[in-house]
Amino acid sequence: METIETEKWIRPARYQEKLPDNVVRCHVCPHNCIVQEEKSGICQTRVNHQGELYTLAYGNPCSVHIDPIEKKPLFHFFPGMSIYSVATAGCNFRCLNCQNWQISQSAPQLLTHYDLMPAQLVQQALLHNTNSLAFTYTEPTVFYEYVYDTAKIAHENGLKTVFISNGFINEKPLLDLCPYLDAANIDLKCFDDAVYRRLDGGRLQPVLDTLKTLKGNGVWLEITNLLIPTYTDNEEMIQSMCDWLVGNGFEDTPLHFSRFFPTYKLSELSPTSETVLIRAKEIAMKSGLKYIYIGNIPGLHDENTRCPACKRMLVERSGFVVKRNLIRHGLCGFCREPVAGVWE
Ligand code: SF4
Structure with a gap:
């Protein structure tokens, strides 16, 4: 039978702090959960097993x-x-x-x-x-x-x-x-x-x-x-x-x-x-x-994305489809104003 250490989807969690009595604190997010033995944090992905915090979410996307x-x-x-x-x-x-x-x-x-x-x-x-x-x-x-x-x-x-x-x-x-x-x-x-x-x-x-x-x-x-x-x-x-x-x-x-x-x-x-x-x-x-x-x-x-200077339409969208993109090298295709973003 597989133990928690050998189970495929389980990995030691990063940013954990060992506390007395096999309690662990997780420092991944600002909840900073204090996790008792055999319990999990608020997110349900991190469990304390015998004083060590493990993530259960590794390689197993739903x-x-x-x-x-x-x-x-x-x-x-x-x-x-x-x-x-x-x-x-x-x-x-x-x-x-x-x-x-x-x-x-x-x-x-x-x-x-x-x-x-x-x-x-x-x-x-x-x-x-x-x-x-x-x-x-x-x-x-x-x-x-x-x-x-x-x-x-x-x-x-x-x-x-x-x-x-x-x-x-x-x-x-x-x-x-x-x-x-x-x-x-x-x-x-x-x-x-x-x-x-x-x-x-x-x-x-x-x-x-x-x-x-x-x-x-x-x-x-x-x-x-x-x-x-x-x-x-x-x-x-x-x-x-x-x-x-x-x-x-x-x-x-x-x-x-x-x-x-x-x-x-x-x-x-x-x-x-x-x-x-x-x-x-x-x-x-x-x-x-x-x-x-x-x-x-x-x-x-x-x-639609418009130029912040000349206000002309630069990226035309219909739902999630891009119909036209007139931004060239990060600049407005009409007035050459820089348009913030990562375009190419
Ligand atoms: S919610 Fe999860 S990630 Fe955030 S501190 Fe608690 S155990 Fe860590």
Whole structure:
């Protein structure tokens, strides 16, 4: 019979601190869980076995798909590119509106999964003619070891790597990962710590720290903000968020306002109204953000990229399809203004 040390999907966890009486503290994310023997942390991916912390999420993704990169969403990073996308079970948040709760609120050993060790995962991405890999759908922070090893091998093989995350990760693991990351989209849930705790089981400040760390370490960054009626659609909150972004040098960082649809524990709420989304965009524009998008409303045409100077349309999108791209060498094809992003 296999023991926990020889089980294929189990690896010693990184960033663990041994405490007395076989108790272990995990330092991967700001929960910094203190994990008792034979118990797991909040994310359900890390267990304490005989005083040693192990990750159960290694080489066993429960979701594997090829997506357009626009779906992440990343609009200023190789538009039109297909991206090999994976997730294991588990998450360090408890979002009331989680769209993927069947996998995020489960544990790796409870779900059927693929057998894709890091080198095989990279091989699969190459075989499917994608030039990038995304860690997405659930929260990649909680399958950190798998992300780290895969991202390293991906870079050795010329693949780009993308981190789609709630941003709730400690600085040290993030700094160690940054050299192997090319782009990230961080879900900035709202700009109110009390709402963060109530809606997501998280906190605001660590996410803001993550935005700074990613940007400061050369990872291309985009931000998503989902406007949930009565939780995150307050105009003052949106204004405070935009002020913070501009005040901290994120005016070139694309901001995706996203429409909420009733789901999971918030199935009684209405979808976000178009008026609220349009108002949010106005606030962001007046605050000085240069690239603002509205997602999940077909026909609004707010998913196109415009030149920040001459305002002409440079990347035309229909859903997740890029119909036209007039950016050349990172410059507007009309007026030659630089357009922030990684284009080619
Ligand atoms: S990664 Fe998991 S075990 Fe570690 S601190 Fe975060 S929630 Fe806790």
